[in-house]
Amino acid sequence: ETGVTQTPRHLVMGMTNKKSLKCEQHLGHNAMYWYKQSAKKPLELMFVYNFKEQTENNSVPSRFSPECPNSSHLFLHLHTLQPEDSALYLCASSTRTTHNEQFFGPGTRLTVL
Amino acid sequence: TQLLEQSPQFLSIQEGENLTVYCNSSSVFSSLQWYRQEPGEGPVLLVTVVTGGEVKKLKRLTFQFGDARKDSSLHITAAQPGDTGLYLCAGALTASKLTFGTGTRLQVTL
Numbered sequence: 001e002t003g004v005t006q007t008p009r010h011l012v013m014g015m016t017n018k019k020s021l022k023c024e025q026h027l028g029h030n031a032m033y034w035y036k037q038s039a040k041k042p043l044e045l046m047f048v049y050n051f052k053e054q055t056e057n058n059s060v061p062s063r064f065s066p067e068c069p070n071s072s073h074l075f076l077h078l079h080t081l082q083p084e085d086s087a088l089y090l091c092a093s094s095t096r097t098t099h100n101e102q103f104f105g106p107g108t109r110l111t112v113l
Numbered sequence: 114t115q116l117l118e119q120s121p122q123f124l125s126i127q128e129g130e131n132l133t134v135y136c137n138s139s140s141v142f143s144s145l146q147w148y149r150q151e152p153g154e155g156p157v158l159l160v161t162v163v164t165g166g167e168v169k170k171l172k173r174l175t176f177q178f179g180d181a182r183k184d185s186s187l188h189i190t191a192a193q194p195g196d197t198g199l200y201l202c203a204g205a206l207t208a209s210k211l212t213f214g215t216g217t218r219l220q221v222t223l
Contacts, residue, residue, distance in 0.1 A: 002157065033210075042117070043156075043201065043213035056210060090155050099144040099163065100205050104155030 003027040006091050006105035013081065014113050021076040021108045023091030030095060032074040033102065034066060037088040049074060081112045117204055117214035125220040126192055134187045134217045136202035143205050145178055145185045150199040192221045 004025045013019050025032065034046040048056035049068040063085075065077040074091055088109050092102040117138045126132055136145070144163045148156035160169050162178035162185060169176045173196075175188040185202055202214040 002155065004155070042215050043203075045210055048210060092155070099146070099161050100211055101146060101158050101161055102148075102156070102203075102211065104148075104157070106154050 002103045002105065004091060004093055004103050004105035006089075006108050008108060009106065010109045010111075012111045012113065013078070015081060015083070017081075018077070018079040020078065021089055021091075021110075023074040023076075023105055025072055025074075025091075025093040025103070025105075027093055027103060029093035029103070030071050031093060031100075032068060032071070033092040033094070034074065034076050035090040035092060035104075037090055037107070038086075043090070046076075078110075081110075083112050086110055086112045117202055117212055119200075119202060119214040119217045121217060122215065123218050123220075125222070128193055128221055128223050129191050130221075132189050132192060132219070134189075134200055134219075135184070136186070136214050137184045138204060138212075139183065140204065140206065140212075141182050143182075143207075145182070145205070146203045146211070147176055147185070147187055148201040148203065150201060151197075156199075156201055189219075192219075194221050194223060197221050 007022045031050045033048050036044045045058050046060045047066045052068050063080050067075040088107045090107045091105040094100050094102050120135045146161045147159045150156040160176045165180045165182045167178045173190045177186045200217045203211040205211055
C-alpha cells in the first residue's frame with residue numbers, strides 16, 4: 001500500500017465510449033502525475049499538476065483530458081480513444097522536492113476495442 | 114527527448130546467482146532513482162542516489178551513481194524469487210519531472 005489508490009483497476013471500452021479514471025493520494029503531497037505504460041516503451045509522462053495547477057502536458061492528444069479538483073484527487077477523462085491507447089495508466093504523487101521521488105498507484109489496465 | 118537506456122532488457126537467473134543491471138544516458142542528472150514494479154502493481158521506489166560516485170546498499174542490493182552523474186548500476190547479490198520484477202531507473206533533470214529508463218525485467222527461479 002503506497003498511499004495512492006486508483007479506480008477502476010481494469011477497464012474495457014469501445015472507441016466511442018466516454019470513461020474516467022480516478023486517482024486519490026493520502027500522503028499530503030502537492031504534485032500529482034499521470035503516466036502511460038505500454039509494452040516495449042519506457043514509462044511516458046502525460047500530465048503534471050502542482051497545487052491543482054497543470055504545469056506539464058507532454059503533447060498528449062486531446063482525447064485525454066485531465067482534471068485536478070484538489071491536491072488529493074486527479075482524474076483522467078477519456079473519449080473517442082483508439083486501440084493503440086490500450087495501456088496501463090499510472091497515477092503518482094510527490095512532494096516536488098529536488099529529487100521528485102514518486103509514489104505510484106497500482107494503475108488502471110485499459111483496453112480499447 | 115532524454116533517453117535512459119537500461120541493460121539487459123531481460124534477465125532470467127536461478128536463485129543464489131548475482132546480477133548487475135545498468136542504466137546509461139548522455140545527460141547529467143541531479144539525482145537518479147531506482148524502482149521495482151511487480152505484476153499488477155505500480156513502481157515502488159527503492160533508492161535515490163544524489164552524489165557522483167555514491168554507493169548505497171539496501172540489504173542484498175547495491176546501487177552506484179556514476180562519477181559524472183550520467184549512469185548508474187544496480188547489483189543484486191544472491192538473488193531470490195522475491196526479487197523478480199521490472200526494475201526501472203529514473204533520472205531527475207528538473208524538479209518537475211523524471212525521465213524513466215527502458216526497464217529490465219528480472220526473473221529469478223528456484
